[in-house]
Amino acid sequence: MKTKNIDNYTKWQKSFERETKIDLNEASSETDEGIEIKPVYTKADIENLSFVDNDSLPGQLPYTRGPKASMYTNRPWTIRQYAGFSTAEESNDFYKKNLKSGQKGLSVAFDLPTHRGYDSDDDLVMGDVGKAGVAIDTVEDMKILFNDIPLDQMSVSMTMNGAVLPVLSSFIVAGEEQNVNQNLLSGTIQNDILKEFMVRNTYIYPPDPSMKIVADIIEFTSKEMPKFNSISISGYHMQEAGADNVLELAYTLADGMEYVRAALSKGLDIDDFAPRLSFFFAIGTDFFMEIAKLRAARTLWYKIMKDFGAKNEKSLILRTHCQTSGVSLTEKDPYNNIIRTSYEALSAILGGTQSLHTNSFDEAIALPTDESARIARNTQLILQNETGVTNTVDPLAGSYFIESLTDELSKKAWEVIEEIESIGGMTKAVKAGVPKLKIEESATKKQAKVDSGSRVVVGVNKFKNPKEPKVDVRVIDNNRVRDDQIKKINDVKASRDQKAVDESLAKLVTAAKEGSNLLARSIDAIKNRATVGEVSKALEQVYGRHFATSLSVSGVYGKHFEGDEDFMNVTKKVNIFEKENGRRPRVLVVKMGQDGHDRGAKIVATSFADMGFDVDMGPLFQSPKDVAKDAIENDVHAIGVSTLAAGHKTLVPELMKSLKEIDPKSKIIVFVGGVIPEQDYNFLYKNNISAIFGPGSNIIESAEKVIDLISDKIHKNN
Amino acid sequence: MQLVEKIIKGERAAIAKAITLVESSRENDKKESRKLISELLNKPGKSIRVGFSGPPGVGKSTFIESFGRYLVEKNYKLGILAIDPSSQITGGSILGDKTRMIEISKNPNTFIRSTPSRGSLGGISIGTREASIILDAAGYDFIFIETVGVGQSETMATNLVDIFSLIVGPGSGDELQGIKKGITEYADIFIVNKNDGDLKSEASKTASDYKSAISFYKKSNDTADKEVLLVSAIEQTGMEKVIETIQNIVSQNKKNKNFDDRRAKQFTYWIEEEVKEIIQFKIQKKIKADSSISQLSQKVMDGKIQMFEAIEAITENLQNK
Numbered sequence A: 001m002k003t004k005n006i007d008n009y010t011k012w013q014k015s016f017e018r019e020t021k022i023d024l025n026e027a028s029s030e031t032d033e034g035i036e037i038k039p040v041y042t043k044a045d046i047e048n049l050s051f052v053d054n055d056s057l058p059g060q061l062p063y064t065r066g067p068k069a070s071m072y073t074n075r076p077w078t079i080r081q082y083a084g085f086s087t088a089e090e091s092n093d094f095y096k097k098n099l100k101s102g103q104k105g106l107s108v109a110f111d112l113p114t115h116r117g118y119d120s121d122d123d124l125v126m127g128d129v130g131k132a133g134v135a136i137d138t139v140e141d142m143k144i145l146f147n148d149i150p151l152d153q154m155s156v157s158m159t160m161n162g163a164v165l166p167v168l169s170s171f172i173v174a175g176e177e178q179n180v181n182q183n184l185l186s187g188t189i190q191n192d193i194l195k196e197f198m199v200r201n202t203y204i205y206p207p208d209p210s211m212k213i214v215a216d217i218i219e220f221t222s223k224e225m226p227k228f229n230s231i232s233i234s235g236y237h238m239q240e241a242g243a244d245n246v247l248e249l250a251y252t253l254a255d256g257m258e259y260v261r262a263a264l265s266k267g268l269d270i271d272d273f274a275p276r277l278s279f280f281f282a283i284g285t286d287f288f289m290e291i292a293k294l295r296a297a298r299t300l301w302y303k304i305m306k307d308f309g310a311k312n313e314k315s316l317i318l319r320t321h322c323q324t325s326g327v328s329l330t331e332k333d334p335y336n337n338i339i340r341t342s343y344e345a346l347s348a349i350l351g352g353t354q355s356l357h358t359n360s361f362d363e364a365i366a367l368p369t370d371e372s373a374r375i376a377r378n379t380q381l382i383l384q385n386e387t388g389v390t391n392t393v394d395p396l397a398g399s400y401f402i403e404s405l406t407d408e409l410s411k412k413a414w415e416v417i418e419e420i421e422s423i424g425g426m427t428k429a430v431k432a433g434v435p436k437l438k439i440e441e442s443a444t445k446k447q448a449k450v451d452s453g454s455r456v457v458v459g460v461n462k463f464k465n466p467k468e469p470k471v472d473v474r475v476i477d478n479n480r481v482r483d484d485q486i487k488k489i490n491d492v493k494a495s496r497d498q499k500a501v502d503e504s505l506a507k508l509v510t511a512a513k514e515g516s517n518l519l520a521r522s523i524d525a526i527k528n529r530a531t532v533g534e535v536s537k538a539l540e541q542v543y544g545r546h547f548a549t550s551l552s553v554s555g556v557y558g559k560h561f562e563g564d565e566d567f568m569n570v571t572k573k574v575n576i577f578e579k580e581n582g583r584r585p586r587v588l589v590v591k592m593g594q595d596g597h598d599r600g601a602k603i604v605a606t607s608f609a610d611m612g613f614d615v616d617m618g619p620l621f622q623s624p625k626d627v628a629k630d631a632i633e634n635d636v637h638a639i640g641v642s643t644l645a646a647g648h649k650t651l652v653p654e655l656m657k658s659l660k661e662i663d664p665k666s667k668i669i670v671f672v673g674g675v676i677p678e679q680d681y682n683f684l685y686k687n688n689i690s691a692i693f694g695p696g697s698n699i700i701e702s703a704e705k706v707i708d709l710i711s712d713k714i715h716k717n718n
Numbered sequence B: 001m002q003l004v005e006k007i008i009k010g011e012r013a014a015i016a017k018a019i020t021l022v023e024s025s026r027e028n029d030k031k032e033s034r035k036l037i038s039e040l041l042n043k044p045g046k047s048i049r050v051g052f053s054g055p056p057g058v059g060k061s062t063f064i065e066s067f068g069r070y071l072v073e074k075n076y077k078l079g080i081l082a083i084d085p086s087s088q089i090t091g092g093s094i095l096g097d098k099t100r101m102i103e104i105s106k107n108p109n110t111f112i113r114s115t116p117s118r119g120s121l122g123g124i125s126i127g128t129r130e131a132s133i134i135l136d137a138a139g140y141d142f143i144f145i146e147t148v149g150v151g152q153s154e155t156m157a158t159n160l161v162d163i164f165s166l167i168v169g170p171g172s173g174d175e176l177q178g179i180k181k182g183i184t185e186y187a188d189i190f191i192v193n194k195n196d197g198d199l200k201s202e203a204s205k206t207a208s209d210y211k212s213a214i215s216f217y218k219k220s221n222d223t224a225d226k227e228v229l230l231v232s233a234i235e236q237t238g239m240e241k242v243i244e245t246i247q248n249i250v251s252q253n254k255k256n257k258n259f260d261d262r263r264a265k266q267f268t269y270w271i272e273e274e275v276k277e278i279i280q281f282k283i284q285k286k287i288k289a290d291s292s293i294s295q296l297s298q299k300v301m302d303g304k305i306q307m308f309e310a311i312e313a314i315t316e317n318l319q320n321k
Ligand code: B12
Pocket: A109, A110, A111, A112, A131, A132, A133, A134, A159, A199, A200, A201, A202, A236, A237, A240, A241, A325, A326, A327, A328, A329, A330, A362, A363, A364, A365, A366, A367, A368, A447, A589, A594, A595, A596, A597, A598, A599, A600, A601, A603, A604, A639, A640, A641, A642, A643, A644, A645, A646, A672, A673, A674, A675, A693, A694, A695, A696, A697, A698, A699, A702, A703
């Protein structure tokens, strides 16, 4: 530092300490990532950076400042809203309306049965059809989904991973039957299976065959579909599951490396497929950190691809889609969410995203209504048209803070990437379950911060709205959707050439056994009108279905509350309960149906155990019948159903019925947590649900309520 | 007693409640539990009790799922008692073994109960023995008991089960050195799991390590041979060999009376334990109520009498009360 700068700094420090009465050394704060944030940054902070090159410009390596030289000055980011619900007909309608109102690209949300490779008529998915996305059973549905949407002009992104073969095949065949050749199709298929095992939970097959499928798709598209992104390597879901930004960034890039290796093992040249790898990140509320993350991601990917020996410039550049964070949005005082989303959107743009989804304010209640979706879209239209953010590229470059943070984040992420590489890459790490556990640990810490009030969430643990507004909710009648879908499946099955279907499925099975490319075979089967479920099941014969083993963190929540009065109050109650009843309160926490949101269930389970409960943890995807058997055999006091994907109105009554079937005198209390619109509370209470814990529930308070309910019930019975 | 009938009829809820009773730490429950167990002992079933122990994460639960699937397909009824460690700090627990027993837990011919260890010694929880009697009376063909760790092999093998098996993973040879004596003595079967994929060669090597280790074991003529088996829980291989081995050991031990001897010894041990517990409980009550103890100890402190005199006086006193 020059002497003048040193003088200035000393003066500033004095003033700072006088104003705050805090020693500067103690004035830093620490982020979730463990990064120190100082009260002020100076030129000195950007003098010796490890990853960032201060002299580089947008579109120049290491691409910190953006993948393109002109960025939004030439063309703004693509407004790409993720949506889908109920039937193909209804979703198609919704898409067309949105496109008329300024949306630029499509992004399809499939329902959970489709994700997991089950047809709508499968008994296992009774509560889930059309509920959390659009149901697609055959290519006929896919054709309806894109009715009047020309696939040679519209870029389409599809979030599909587990059932990626039949769904991508349906898309290709739908195009073909619209007279659009596959080489003209543009868009993205998510096709990122590693993060499914980690956090998103819509896997079907075990990790190794799943990785083969990913590689098959990269191979096929690199040859036949030059305009199509073969994969969207996603960190988004990790952050939503609770990862901090270092974990999100590092695990995503480590996933990317694993996919590159999988594709190379097919004998492809890196520059043949790398330009079509795309990324997807979440943008949460930590404003500057999120900006730094996108800049760091590009910087690190450049290094990684260089090390892989990529030569084509396009291979070296990370292009990304972003979505604002859903988990930052609250059920309480929901209009606040519009504001949160706006700031997050601005972060994404200052970070230089290529496309963006902004969430609706009713995120923590149900799928968006037409109205809430309109406001979400307008958030981006206003940014593009009114704020001037598109007029200059990477406006924060040169900011001491942003550049230093970008570098710091890069360093931390690089350490984690090296850790994963040292154990043999992400597939191995995922099999061992380590990344999932790290993310759950991070999620549990975040929950503890909110529950203890050390992190403020406006309208939830501070500044509560005394008069909560009533909001409209999108209601989906899954029974009607299911009936419609079953009818359509039956029609297709009645009119198809069964022999051709059987033969093409047999060929698919042979290809799986031989190890040849599966996408081409799957396209044939779909063309012959095999269903999504039939294609998935055919492969299941060869690969089997994957069941995840789940590990649990322990002690993380409790540690945050050492000496906390409310916390100790609950542990005291638990101890008294044990003395009186000869055992601890015992609660079975379950997930039913195809709902894979396990963040809440895992956090609640570990926190309850930290408060002294005995907690039985059920696996994912249980049927109500299985849950009842588990609950009764373990003689639990209570069942806590965690439900987020809107299956509750079907699955909870089923559970109550199953309990009574096994034990007509069952005294097990049932309560429900997760995303439940208030409109459904009465329905649940009428079904003898004892309590409902919605998004934002304080876990210590919930635990107290649960133990009180259990004690009451025992006293009443005596 | 109505509960007994329901258990014998195999009513799931009744079995579950009975297990809760025998696991209870409440004094009243203990009495009732003893009564219940006495009645059930008069109506013994035909179960074979097999223990599965091993270090954390070797795949015990996964193995039980896989082996269990194999057995229920052959129409056997399975009772499973899985003991999970409780947290030392909070006393609570996360009972997650069932997330690894997904298929068998759906099957109507299984009964799966997880139990927190509650800090009890040896990883076996209070009531495990009684719980296995309940499942026996309820008509389960096999009772599998899963516990973590190898340290408690002795307790488990000698006190609780008919056959004790140790599950290990590939490459646990080093561990073998330290615990050789204990395991060669107490385990009837060594199951080397994860014999799949990249781990195959390591698994075979581990198996031969174990084979040579048990060859040192001096076998008395009439006991069944110890076996080392290679399995993959994930790929469900080696299962027929496991059931064969179990059945061989059982029939051989039955032939030469070892089977009944073992059970008889366990029974004696159990009675002893129960008696100890009851006496201990009574004495503790008396000690609490006995004011002379503190007086005598004060005298020791004051140098008026010797410590051994005080102890003898107190013991005498308690015995006479
Ligand atoms: C995080 C998240 C994800 C993550 C999940 C990661 C994971 N492993 O859990 C990711 C990104 C992977 C994801 C994916 C999807 N999601 Co999502 N997701 C969310 C989100 C944003 C937050 C949920 C969350 O984890 N919150 C944090 C935890 C701690 O809170 P919680 O679970 O609510 O639990 C609290 C309370 O509810 C209560 N509680 C909950 N359970 C229990 C149990 C007991 C015993 C007790 C006492 C208390 C209790 O206490 C907890 C602590 O406060 C919600 C919207 C929202 N803001 O709620 C959408 C949401 C649930 N997702 C939705 C959808 C549609 C999906 C997808 C199906 C999209 C698609 N079509 O592909 C996929 C598929 C996922 C799958 N496999 O099921 C919809 C569901 C729609 C509906 N209900 O009508 C929601 C509501 C968003 C929306 N409005 O569209 N999602």
